[in-house]
Amino acid sequence: MSANPNRPADPNVELHPLIAARWSPRNLDPTAGVSEAELLSALEAGRVAASWGGTFPVRFVAGMRGDETFTALTDLLTEGNRAWAHAAGALVLGAAQSRNAKGDLEYAMFDLGLATAQVSLQAVAHGMVAHPMAGFDADAARTQFAIPDEFCPAVVIALGHLGAGEHPDEAIRESDARPRRRPALAEMAFAGTWGRPFGAAPRE
Incomplete structure (x- = not known):
């Protein structure tokens, strides 16, 4: 199911509908909830994401609208994010483990990014939207x-x-209506040498 069939991506090549439908709106319905089953499904999608060396350094703190965790997470957001995110059905804090008994986990943030992407796509599969935010008080979250x-x-x-x-x-309104801008595929996927678009030269 497409989260928003009126604002799909404009892909250079064919994409899976779930990926094409994913975007990060701020206009959320404050009367529509996220069920516990839907939230658990999204978290499970994050749990099974690929992980460097099988370390899986990702952890989540999740709350549903109306519970104490959701309220606490909302209070941690910057004013701009809090202005719209209070209407979400659920909020999920993602944290990455930077070290363990074996030493530094060099790719922990990479793993968290992969997990966040899968949480987002699973949300789209449930007919929802997902919006990751960096604007929150990380120190206060730790406490x-x-x-x-x-x-x-x-x-x-x-x-x-x-x-x-x-x-x-x-x-x-203006933010949600703004065109989705990404570099063209030829500007970010190379072969042979940096800057030479993949697929531009004959394959041997």
Whole structure:
């Protein structure tokens, strides 16, 4: 199911519909909830993401609208994010373990990025949207949730349903209406040497 069939990606080549449908709106429906089953499914998608060396340094703190965890996560957000994210059905804090008994976990943030992507795609599969945010107080999160020193809180993901009609806040309306801009594939996928687009030269 497409989270928003009216604003798909403009891919250079064919994409799976779930990937094409993924985007990060701010206009969320404050009356639509996220069920526990849907939230668990999204978290499970993050859990099974690829992990460097099988270390899986990713942990989540999750709350559903109305519970204490959701309220605490909302309070941690910057003012700009709090203005719209309070309407999410669920909020998920993602943290990455930077070291363990074996030493530094060099790719921990990479693993958290992979897990966040899979949480987002699973949300789309449930007809929802997901919006990852960097704008929150990581130090306060560490205190609020007693996060161990070896873990770095790095992202809060808002899960919810797209709101009907236009958001009353003009800045949010403009942000959601802004074209989705990405470099062309030829500007970011190379072969042979840096800057030579993949597929531009004959294959041998």
